[in-house]
Amino acid sequence: MITLTIQGMSCQHCVAAVTRALEGVSGVTKVVEVHLERGQAIVEGTPDLAALTAAIKEEGFSATVA
Numbered sequence: 001m002i003t004l005t006i007q008g009m010s011c012q013h014c015v016a017a018v019t020r021a022l023e024g025v026s027g028v029t030k031v032v033e034v035h036l037e038r039g040q041a042i043v044e045g046t047p048d049l050a051a052l053t054a055a056i057k058e059e060g061f062s063a064t065v066a
């Protein structure tokens with residue numbers, strides 16, 4: 001599993017946008033959780049880590065691999 005720290009999520013729409021973005025990254029087999037209050041996402045699979053953070057940035061948030 002890969003854990004990401006995400007800054008800038010403020011509501012469930014943000015969570016949905018991040019979830020969709022992560023699901024669209026090649027190599028992601030499952031988005032386990034996107035947690036609003038913790039600012040955290042957990043995914044399964046073997047995606048390129050730079051592609052993961054780039055997909056989140058495209059939605060307007062900043063992300064780092066924890």
Ligand SMILES: [Cu+2]
Binds near residue numbers: 014
């Ligand atoms: Cu929002």
